Amino acid sequence: MKESMNHENMKHEGHGEHHAHMVEDFKKRFWISLIFTFPILILSPLIQNILKISEVLSFNGSLYVLFGLSTFVYFYGGYPFLKGFSNEMKTKKPGMMTLIAIAISTAYLYSSIVVFGLEGKIFFWELATLIDIMLLGHWIEMKSIMGASKALEELAKLMPSEAHKIMSDGTLKDVPLQELQPGDIVVVKPGEKIPADGVVIEGETSINESMLTGESKPVPKKTGSMVIGASVNGEGSVNVKVQKTGKDSFLSQVIDLVKEAQESKSKTQDLANRAAVWLTIIALSGGAITFFVWIVLMGKDIAFALERTVTVMVITCPHALGLAVPLVVAVSTAIAAKNGFLIRERSAFERARNLQAVIFDKTGTLTEGRFGVTNIIRLSIDFTEQEILEYAASVELHSEHPIAKAIATASDKHIKIEEFKAIPGKGAEAKVNGKHVMVVSPGFLREKGIKVENKKISEIMSEGKTVVYILIDGELKGAIGLADIIRAESKEAVAKLKEMGIKCMMLTGDNKQVAQWVSKEVGLDEYFAEVLPQEKSKKVKEIQSRNLVVAMTGDGVNDAPALVQSDVGIAIGAGTDVAVESADIVLVRNDPRDVATIISLAKTTYKKMVQNLAWATGYNAVAIPLAAGVLYSNGILLDPAMGAALMSLSTVIVAINAKLLRIGKQ
Template sequence: MSNHHSHKEDKHHEQTDHHDGHHDHDSHGHDHDHGDHHAHMVEDFKRRFYINLVVTIPILILSPMIQEFFNFQVNFTGDRMILFLLSTFVFFYGGWPFLKGALDEFKDRNPGMMTLIALAIVVAYGYSSLAIFGLSEKNFFWELATLIDIMLLGHWIEMKSIMGASRALEELVKMMPSEAHLIDENGETKEVPVSELVKGDKVLIKPGEKVPVDGVIQKGQTSIDESMLTGESVPVEKKKDDPVIAGSINGEGSLTVKVEKTGEESYLSQVVDMVKEAQDSKSKTQDLSNRAAKWLFYTALLAGLITIVTWLAIGYEFSYALERMVTVMVIACPHALGLAAPLVVARSTALSAKRGLLIRNRASFEGARNLDAIVFDKTGTLTEGKFGVTDIIIENDMKEDEVLELIASLESQSEHPIASGIVAEAKKRNIKIQEPDQFEYMTGKGLIGKVNGKDIAGVSPGYVKEKNISFNEMEFNRMSEEGKTVIFVLIENELAAMIALADQVRESAERAIKKLEDMNVRSIMLTGDNQKVAHWVAKQLNLDEVYAEVLPHEKADKINEIKKKSLKVAMTGDGVNDAPALANADLGIAVGAGTDVAMETADVILVKSNPEDVVSIIELSKATYKKMIQNLWWATGYNIVALPLAAGILYPVGIVLSPAVGAVLMSLSTVVVAINAKLFKG
């Protein structure tokens, strides 16, 4: 059963010409185990939060402001020094992740949440320490401790809800076999690590094994499954002088392959590089709460500066002006902001998981509400990724089911996807499949054998033409034009039927495209499969645009091309060939039944492999964003009121916001934010 689209062969001849990148393959072998690292960070925040919480209790009890507020007194010799030491511990131990994060944000010249928190805790700690040593009466140690506690809690909740940073690069490297069968000068084979192979070596690839290197076939004939790498749904027939790609899977024949490219030059390594680059550029995008924090940081600096300058200009002492400035800068970092986004994220992540969506990159998920176009991979996303029978054209006087019984019985001996499609059709019709009396595989031509004493063959168009068997060419051309794969059934050497098979379009895909159309989102197909198949599927689904015969490294380029049209674009895919494009898109969506690589590269994973879930992502993103904006307003609304009061804007009429009242307002906004997040239903 051969591959009947001859230009597919040509495409694969060209396929190994594009890899000139250099890159040390082994360097990815341990490309930091992101998953473990992430889990470690979650544990770290959790531990810091609990330890800090315990230390915060005595800080609150010893704080003069809290004593005054709740009308009690705890005084003993050295109480202020103990308060200072406990607060120093909280500042350095609990505040360390924020101080370190602020440093990273400064290096990127992109202040965000970490910088805002760091500013507030540094100012509070610095001023309060001076206060302990006699600069003024007031200290902000309780503010410092509670702010750090709440921020640690917020970060812990958020990181726990989005567990698992990307391990795509490791998954890619895992696809490469680690050993190969090297053929030495005497023609004997020995096992060697793939890393020791050099250009010009010859390796043996046995049936069913993964191809260890990019190379050219010297001897043998087989069909190779390249779907993981190229998206081509039909295994590709390969013979002498054809190229093979590392990571693809050999079919039923043994091959001797001459090594062309190893390790860092191989095709898969190019994909690793592309994914790495795309991920690096993507990780710089900031999510909503970080953008809000950025503006609050600038506001805090400006407000603090204006406050101290104004009070000094009016003629107040430096210590009083400084106290006002510190109050303003500490209040500028609202406790509620630390929980505003994480609580909504945790809720939204839980709601998503119930709907079968796993969110891995929050900034990209938040951006999904603005998507203009969704690019779908074809095989396994819009289609089932499995062959199904679409037409049976009978050429003699037998019934469909009789022909199907004989050919399915023969095909039941083969692992080929086309054979599986024919067997599945027979089972669907409750046709009994029998054990063939004889069975033989003709490489590149099909199968022959005996069923019920009759000679049966399932063969390619090439075989039929070679034997000069006449057939209905009009029907054959029609089916081929639709990109279907046609096999010919011969019974007793006479043509009995033509059976056409194609990758089955998912019903859910039709509904998803319709819904996207209603939302004014364009649907585009991007596939490595050939033009005919692609256009046949596109016509059935009524897609806006189709890009076919796109090689994996070109997929990422196509995404960039679409982005250049000022469109915000999501990519949905399931194969290794989709990984660079998933990483490059504004939102990468992996279909759950796909490869680990695609899933590790994506921002969102669809657990149920249902294209309709793409619509859910957009809807949920819009709802999450709306709720987050509400929460940020509640969190920063407190600032809008408290900042001017703390700065002393109403001082002329005798009103100055005391830190204690500021604390009550702050607690209120935190409670409102928590309740509002809890009410989020998606």
């Protein structure tokens, strides 16, 4: 199994390392470029004139030193954007990289020509500061969304590293998992993970398959029962004959589903990129029109026309655009972290504002994923409900079965017992306060011919709950109903989402009766029961085909493909690492109400992004015509210094507005 997954692990580890390397690369380029920017600013004639330090800092060859420093910043700091521009051109999808590359290249080439003889202004300081701001913006952005999916790696980790194989001479030997072959017999001890898909050939136990199948109830296993690799063995030791390993195993099929969903998930352009496309068009067309008008219609010389053209094209790429979205992302990510949310995929977080349906996994998400006592029923006036529970809990305290543990923990009081005995597959018995107490399954009653006719018991059984019976001195005195405990917060979470106009649904591997009971209790719009793990992602697709934007919330391995398939995957943080790594957003707390909170934050964050982009690009409506010279006849011409002032103002406004998101949510 592990051997068959090594290739996928290496591929995903490589992707994560590449992403981390890119973050470090942007960080390094930013700091180095920033260091070189200071002398560029000091040596720039425009800055020297503004600060009135030209006489102090001017020297022969200063322009060539300025050219050299700027050349380094252009090629070293600007490399990611020039490379990104090349990639966007190859895919014919211009975006932010194209806009930045055009602005810095125009400023660099024009300024270089001016240094070597053309009359005009130098834009090297614009070039350097623009590169610094864009590097900072991309560094912040990539750092905030870092954490590419490691789902396949985490899935492989679920398998144990070794198996206890029974050799041909009858001896027991621990062997690496990849050495297992169909037909091998392995021993699985209590509490261990099943090493491969197979069939029980000796022994009895119960197995927790909830992480893989979503089935909340521990599944009893005896000779002839099928078992799934990576599920957890309960109280008994069993011998298992291996049937499937490697790519044929259940877990490997889940891995394939996750991979398939990851590859088919569409990557939408983010908001800033969409703005960049339009600004690129404006920059190119605005520059061309400006040059044409001044040369052909106004009869100006090439030097003047070029200066106006370059001013227009540089001003079109505002510094603030590089920070408009990343700053909001960084602030919203910090707010989310304080509230127990981890945003792993920004584009999905943006999509969350448009959600129309939220699908919840049942086990571990709407419910606690553990059995608990939900009903105590008296079948005799001799004992109170509390006494029935205390007697049953006292007996079950000495049993390792998950249902027994649930009953034992339901009572604060435990009475000393004598002569405890397990009834294999049927329950347990002991002497409590001198009385013979038996806690048994419905199968035991059928075996003994004991009939039970009780309306309350029929009701809880119709809800899919597990029922055990308590016999005291051979007479039926009570019954206890158990089920996967519904979280206290689930009902409120569903109500909040409904107020937001979002449909609430549930997917579960549990039976219809259990699903119907949970759905009714928490107020869901729809539920889908007995859904196999491999069908969960298909069910999400089916709901998406109704033209709904869908979020999936889950915590188990079986939820991973559905989390990736959904428009927004939300994982409960206390669930498996696989679910967490497959999700776009992780809820650290086991509180479904956080789903509504994260959607609300997504809506607020998106509004801030739109506002920031409006500030970042809005000044272009004024600056570009002025830079082009539409009011030249009135003596008004926007020079680079004024353009820089406008850029700085928009950057400050963007930063303050992003911070207001923090203030608004605290």
